[in-house]
Amino acid sequence: MxxxxxxxxxxxxxxxxxxxxxxxxxxxxxxxxxxxxxxxxxxxxxxxxxxxxxxxxxxxxxxxxxxxxxxxxxxxxxxxxxxxxxxxxxxxxxxxxxxxxxxxxxxxxxxxxxxxxxxxxxxxxxxxxxxxxxxxxxxxxxxxxxxxxxxxxxxxxxxxxxxxxxxxxxxxxxxxxxxxxxxxxxxxxxxxxxxxxxxxxxxxxxxxxxxxxxxxxxxxxxxxxxxxxxxxxxxxxxxxxxxxxxxxxxxxxxxxxxxxxxxxxxxxxxxxxxxxxxxxxxxxxxxxxxxxxxxxxxxxxxxxxxxxxxxxxxxxxxxxxxxxxxxxxxxxxxxxxxxxxxxxxxxxxxxxxxxxxxxxxxLEFDTLRLAWRYDRGDAAAWLASGVGVLALGVEAGVVIGVALSMGTLIWRASRPHIAVLGRIAGSEHFRNIERYPAETQPGLLMLRVDANLFFGNAEAVSERVEEELRGHPGTRHLVLVMSAVSSIDTTALFALGELNENLKRRGIGVHLAEVKGPVLDRLRHSELLARLNGRLFLSTAMACDELQRFLVVE
Structure with a gap:
C-alpha cells in the first residue's frame, strides 16, 4: 500500500x-x-x-x-x-x-x-x-x-x-x-x-x-x-x-x-x-x-x-x-x-x-479484419460474442464468446501438428518435407510432434503415427522428435507405452530424440524408457546417422 x-x-x-x-x-x-x-x-x-x-x-x-x-x-x-x-x-x-x-x-x-x-x-x-x-x-x-x-x-x-x-x-x-x-x-x-x-x-x-x-x-x-x-x-x-x-x-x-x-x-x-x-x-x-x-x-x-x-x-x-x-x-x-x-x-x-x-x-473492426485474415477461429469468436450480445444480451454474449474461444483452443490442442522430417542436403538441419527440399531415408521415418502431449490429443497422435506408417510401409525405425514437447501427462504416457509395444510386435523400433530436460526427468520415473523398443538420442542428426548404419547392417 x-x-x-x-x-x-x-x-x-x-x-x-x-x-x-x-x-x-x-x-x-x-x-x-x-x-x-x-x-x-x-x-x-x-x-x-x-x-x-x-x-x-x-x-x-x-x-x-x-x-x-x-x-x-x-x-x-x-x-x-x-x-x-x-x-x-x-x-x-x-x-x-x-x-x-x-x-x-x-x-x-x-x-x-x-x-x-x-x-x-x-x-x-x-x-x-x-x-x-x-x-x-x-x-x-x-x-x-x-x-x-x-x-x-x-x-x-x-x-x-x-x-x-x-x-x-x-x-x-x-x-x-x-x-x-x-x-x-x-x-x-x-x-x-x-x-x-x-x-x-x-x-x-x-x-x-x-x-x-x-x-x-x-x-x-x-x-x-x-x-x-x-x-x-x-x-x-x-x-x-x-x-x-x-x-x-x-x-x-x-x-x-x-x-x-x-x-x-x-x-x-x-x-x-x-x-x-x-x-x-x-x-x-x-x-x-x-x-x-x-x-x-x-x-x-x-x-x-x-x-x-x-x-x-x-x-x-x-x-x-x-x-x-x-x-x-x-x-x-x-x-x-x-x-x-x-x-x-x-x-x-x-x-x-x-x-x-x-x-x-x-466500434473498431481492426481486430476482426486481422483475425479474418490470420485465424478464422478467432474471427468466429469475435462475431459470436458481438452477435450474442446483440441478440441474447450482454451476459450470454460473453459466455458464448468465451465458450467458442475455449472450444477452438481445445479443438486445436486435440489435433496437434505433426511433421515428417527430412535432412537438408549437406547439413545437420531437419525440416518438414512438405515445406523444404529435405531428403528422407528408406526404412527410417522421423516425425516431429509440435505440441504437448495430454489426454486430449494422445489418441490423435497415435492415429497420425499409424497413418504415416501406412504411408511408409518399409519403415524399420520410427523416430519421434520431441523438441516441441514440454509436457507429457499420464494418459499420453500410457499411449506412448502402448504404441511402443504395438510397434515392437511388428518389428519396428521406436526412438526418441531431443527430449527436453524437464520431460526427461519425469519419464525417468516411468517404465517407458526401460521398455523402449529403441534408443534415446540427444539430437535428430545423431539419430539419423546412427539408425542409417543399422539399416545398412540389416
Whole structure:
C-alpha cells in the first residue's frame, strides 16, 4: 500500500493537480451519463467517482489508472438489475450497490488467491466482439433520450419530440465535430499537441455547459425537453444497504462483472504502464479494483472499473501518481458540497449524445479484419460474442464468446501438428518435407510432434503415427522428435507405452530424440524408457546417422 507515496517528489505535484482537475471536469457529465445507462439517478455516477478512486489509490499498482463508471459495466449493471427491480426505484439502487459489493468481493478473493492469470483466458477477439456488441446496444438504448421519446423496445414506434431531437442532434453533431477537428484547431491556435488533445477530450463538458445554459435562458424545459432533475447536494452517506432476498440472482452476474472489470482495467493500465516502463502487478490490481467496488457499494454507487479513455486523459494531462485520482475525487466531492442546482438543468438529450459519441469510439473492426485474415477461429469468436450480445444480451454474449474461444483452443490442442522430417542436403538441419527440399531415408521415418502431449490429443497422435506408417510401409525405425514437447501427462504416457509395444510386435523400433530436460526427468520415473523398443538420442542428426548404419547392417 502507498508505495508511490513513500517515494513521492514535489516535482510530481503540478502534473497530478492538473490531471486531477481535467479528469474531474470530464467525470461530471460522463459519470452522470453512465449512471443513466445503468438505470440509476445521474448523481449515482458522481457518487461512484468519489470514494472508489481514493480506495484504489491505496491498493492499486497503476500510477495513472482512472477508476470510476464505465459504459460497458453500466450496461451490464442495467441488464442484471432490470429484471429484478423497476429502474429508479429504491430497490434498484440497493441492488446496484449490492452488485458492486458482490463484484468487489469476487475481485478481492481472486486477489488474495493470486488469480491474476485468469485475465489470459479472455481472448482479444472475444473482447473486441463483446465491446462492439455492447457499444451498439448502448447507442441504440440512448436513441429515445436523444430524440425526447419514451423508452421503447420497438424502435419503429419511436415518437420524436422535435425540440428534444433538435437539441440532441445539435449536441451529437457538435461532439462529433469536436472529436474530429477540435484537436487540430487548437493546435493551429498555438496550443501544444498534448494540450490540444486534452482540450478536445473536454469537449463533452463544454457542450454540456452550453446546453445547460440554454436550458436556463430559454423555454425549452417548458416545451417538454427533459432534464436530469434535482441532484441532491452533499456527500453520499456511507452505509451497506442490501436485499437478502437477491443474493443468489446477483452471484453469477457479479462474478462475470468482476471478471470484465478486471479485464478492462488491466487493458487500460497495461497500455499506460508500458509507455512509462512501469511494472503492473495483476494481483494488486485485483485487490485495488475489488476494494474500489466495495467502496462504491458503501457510498451509493454501482460497479466501477478502470476506463481506457479516461485513464488516457489522466495520463496525457500529466498524472504522475495516484494522487491525481485523489484530487479528482476531492474536486467531485466539492462539486456536490457546493450548490448543485445547475446540475438539475442538464438536458437528457445532450447527455444521451455524450453517451453515443463515447461508445461510438469503441466500434473498431481492426481486430476482426486481422483475425479474418490470420485465424478464422478467432474471427468466429469475435462475431459470436458481438452477435450474442446483440441478440441474447450482454451476459450470454460473453459466455458464448468465451465458450467458442475455449472450444477452438481445445479443438486445436486435440489435433496437434505433426511433421515428417527430412535432412537438408549437406547439413545437420531437419525440416518438414512438405515445406523444404529435405531428403528422407528408406526404412527410417522421423516425425516431429509440435505440441504437448495430454489426454486430449494422445489418441490423435497415435492415429497420425499409424497413418504415416501406412504411408511408409518399409519403415524399420520410427523416430519421434520431441523438441516441441514440454509436457507429457499420464494418459499420453500410457499411449506412448502402448504404441511402443504395438510397434515392437511388428518389428519396428521406436526412438526418441531431443527430449527436453524437464520431460526427461519425469519419464525417468516411468517404465517407458526401460521398455523402449529403441534408443534415446540427444539430437535428430545423431539419430539419423546412427539408425542409417543399422539399416545398412540389416
Amino acid at each position: 502507498l508505495q508511490w507515496l513513500r517515494h513521492y517528489r514535489r516535482a510530481q505535484l503540478p502534473g497530478d493537480i492538473s490531471a486531477g482537475l481535467v479528469v474531474a471536469m470530464m467525470m461530471i457529465p460522463q459519470g452522470m451519463a453512465y449512471a443513466i445507462v445503468a438505470g440509476l439517478p445521474p448523481v449515482a455516477g458522481i457518487y461512484a467517482s468519489i470514494l472508489p478512486p481514493l480506495v484504489y489509490a491505496l491498493f492499486g499498482s497503476s500510477m495513472t489508472q482512472s477508476v470510476g463508471p464505465m459504459a460497458i459495466v453500466s450496461l451490464m449493471t442495467a441488464a442484471v438489475i432490470g429484471p429484478l427491480a423497476a429502474a429508479g426505484s429504491g430497490l434498484y439502487t440497493v441492488l446496484a450497490a449490492q452488485l458492486a459489493l458482490v463484484a468487489g468481493a469476487v475481485l478481492l478473493l481472486c486477489g488474495a488467491l493470486r488469480m491474476g492469470f485468469l485475465a489470459n483466458f479472455f481472448s482479444r477477439p472475444v473482447m473486441g466482439g463483446f465491446t462492439f456488441g455492447s457499444a451498439v446496444v448502448i447507442a441504440l438504448g440512448q436513441l429515445h433520450a436523444l430524440l425526447g421519446a419514451d423508452a421503447l423496445h420497438d424502435l419503429s414506434k419511436l415518437q420524436v419530440h422535435a425540440p428534444s431531437a433538435l437539441l440532441g442532434g445539435a449536441s451529437l453533431l457538435a461532439l462529433l465535430l469536436a472529436k474530429r477537428y477540435m484537436a487540430a484547431l487548437l493546435r493551429r491556435c498555438g496550443l501544444p499537441t498534448a494540450a490540444a488533445e486534452i482540450g478536445a477530450r473536454l469537449a463533452p463538458m463544454l457542450v454540456v455547459l452550453t446546453a445547460t445554459a440554454l436550458m436556463a435562458w430559454s423555454d425549452l424545459p417548458a416545451r417538454g425537453v427533459r432534464l436530469t432533475g434535482a441532484v441532491p447536494a452533499g456527500l453520499p452517506g456511507l452505509n451497506l444497504a442490501i436485499s437478502a432476498a437477491h443474493w443468489r440472482p446477483l452471484l453469477q452476474p457479479g462474478l462475470l462483472i468482476g471478471f470484465i472489470v478486471f479485464l478492462m482495467s488491466m487493458s487500460a493500465a497495461q497500455t499506460l504502464a508500458l509507455k512509462r516502463n512501469e511494472k503492473l502487478l495483476s494481483n494488486h490490481e485485483l485487490v485495488g479494483l475489488g476494494a474500489a467496488n466495495v467502496a462504491s457499494a458503501l457510498s451509493g454507487g454501482f460497479p466501477v472499473t478502470g476506463s481506457i479513455s479516461r485513464s488516457a486523459v489522466n495520463f496525457a494531462a500529466g498524472a504522475n501518481t495516484p494522487l491525481a485520482s485523489v484530487f479528482t475525487s476531492l474536486l467531485l466531492a466539492g462539486a456536490l458540497v457546493a450548490p448543485t442546482g445547475w446540475l438539475a438543468l442538464l438536458p437528457l438529450p445532450t447527455l444521451a449524445a455524450t453517451i453515443i459519441v463515447a461508445v461510438l469510439g469503441m
